[in-house]
Amino acid sequence: MTIQKNQTTAAGAQPSALIIGGGVIGCAAAYELGKAGFRCTVLDKGGLAQEASTAAAGMLGAQVETHQPGPFYEMCRASQRMYTEWTDELEQASGISVQYRAEGILRAALTAEDEQELRSRLAWIREAEWLEPSEMLRLESELSPDIHGGLHLPADHQVQPVWLAEALKAALVNQGCRIREWTPAIRLLSEPGTGRVTGVQTSEGPLYADLTVLAAGAWTPALTEPIGLSLPMFPVKGQCISVRTDAPLIRSTVFTKGCYIVPKLDGSYIIGASQLEAGFDKRIHVQTIAELHAKAVELLPRMAEAEFVRTWAGLRPGTRDALPFLGVWDEAPGLVFATGQYRNGILLAPVTGRIVKQLALSEQPFLDLAPYAPSRVLKAATATI
Ligand SMILES: Cc1cc2nc3c(=O)[nH]c(=O)nc-3n(C[C@H](O)[C@H](O)[C@H](O)COP(=O)(O)OP(=O)(O)OC[C@H]3O[C@@H](n4cnc5c(N)ncnc54)[C@H](O)[C@@H]3O)c2cc1C
Structure with a gap:
């Protein structure tokens, strides 16, 4: 993509970028653009990272979250490989720890059917081994003795998303990025x-830039409809609970069908997460929380003794084909799409930031972006006429 300076940018001046959406995706994009010499402004309708990004559990689950081989799995793995270097640098730039934990994930089967599905993943999944129940219990002795074994996924680490967001914000401030909170983008401006x-x-009022990045999470379609691109995106509500126990019960994240338990460095655990398409409703439902807790007890019986800390809900940016929109669209030069990371936006933040920067600098993206092209929607629509 060729960055064309608009009339507000003097010749020889730094190019400018406007990032719509201050979740981890928008902030990661702004951070990489800032390092590449762009004068960035991040715009958010509320406070930075008050939506999906701080509702997340923080798993970097390239292995646990993908159910088939292919380009999306490879993108998740690429981001996972970038993570320690990216967060080390971010911690230096911000002075804030993202609370990285490298203990990995145990994906346990509680039924024969789940065992079969998990074993079938061994045909293509990398960095995974099957553990029999006794081997699982040797690693995490408090797991239910009723488990059928499961996958050990040592490369699926985790961070604390609230601190990741704080670190990104501090790094952006230190870069001189302008942060405009409580300033909703109403519509894109384009050259007739x-x-x-x-x-x-x-x-x-209007804000102009040489490059605009669309990172508005589940709210993105409201901004693309008026330019003729109807993105099949929708919010997917996830509810979570946080609990504490007197003594630590697990070191690894433990995960089973319908529930995961993520131990945090402050001694708490995140139990997540429900999944429901319910529009922009973020209310918490007692029954959903009770079901999540019951599932957690099935997996880790001593969760029954846990002390309740809090609950929350967030809206994942879902897409119909479960792939993000990442790239440019010929009909709207000057605009980069970075949205729709659905269940994996924390994991995908470094790779997304890097690709946005490569597009902004007209470099060849290091991954093939064809599967994520915004225009695939138009092709799908034409195919169904
Ligand atoms: C319960 C739950 C658990 C999750 N767990 C994980 C996990 O373990 N690992 C993982 O990788 N991912 C996880 N996710 C997914 C992850 O949180 C998302 O994929 C990621 O946060 C998406 O980031 P984002 O920046 O695109 O969206 P958001 O964080 O939603 O940010 C979008 C921002 O855009 C702003 N915005 C919207 N419209 C406008 C507008 N018109 N003008 C200005 N600003 C606007 C919003 O206010 C918001 O701040 C989880 C999500 C949930 C809900």
Whole structure:
């Protein structure tokens, strides 16, 4: 993509970028663009990272979250490999720890059917081994003796998303990025004739930039509809509970069908997460929380003794084909799409930031972006006519 300076950017001045959405995806994009010399402004309708990004459990689950081989699995693995270097640098830039934990995930089967499905993944999944029940219990002795064994996924680490978001924000401030919270983008601004996106109309007036990055999570379609691109995206509500126990019960994240338990460095555990398409409703339902807790007790019986800390809900940016929208669209030059990371936005933050930077600098992206092209929607629509 060729960055065309708009009339507000003087010749020789740094190029400017406007990032719509201050979740981990928008902040990761701004961070990489800032390092590449762009003058960035991050715009959010609320406070930075108050939506899906801080509702997340923080698993970097390339192995546990993918159910088939292919480009998406490879993208998840690429981001996973980038993570320690990316967070080490981010911690240096911000002075904030993201609370990285490298103990891995045990994906336990509680039924014969689940065991069969998990064993079938061994044909293509990398960095995984099957453990019999006694081997699982040797690693995590508090697991239920009723488990049928499971997958040991040593490369699926975790961070604390709240601290990741804080670190990104501090790093952006230190870079000199302008952060405009409580400033919703109302519509994209474009040049008549060429369709080139030149910025956004906000609640505070127009903002112009050489490059605009669309990272508005589940809210993205409201911004693309007016430019003729109807993105099949929708919010998928996830509810979680946080609990504590007197003594630590597990070191690894333990995960089974319908529930995971992620131990955090502060001694708490995140039990997650439900999955429901319910529009933009973030209410917490007692029954859902009770079911999650019951499932956690089935997997880790001593969770029955846990002390309740809090509950919350977040809206994952879902897409119909479960793939993100990452790349550019010929009809709207000057606009980069970085959205729809669904269940894996924490994991995919480094890879997304890097690809946005490569597109902004007109470099060849290090991954093939064809599966994630925003225009695939138009092709799908034409195919069904
Ligand atoms: C319960 C739960 C558990 C999860 N667990 C994990 C996990 O373990 N690992 C993992 O990798 N992922 C996980 N995820 C998924 C992950 O949280 C998301 O994929 C990721 O946060 C998406 O980031 P984002 O920046 O695109 O979206 P968001 O964090 O939702 O950010 C979008 C931002 O855009 C802003 N915005 C929207 N519209 C406008 C507008 N018009 N103008 C200005 N700003 C706007 C919003 O206010 C928001 O701040 C989980 C999600 C949930 C809900």
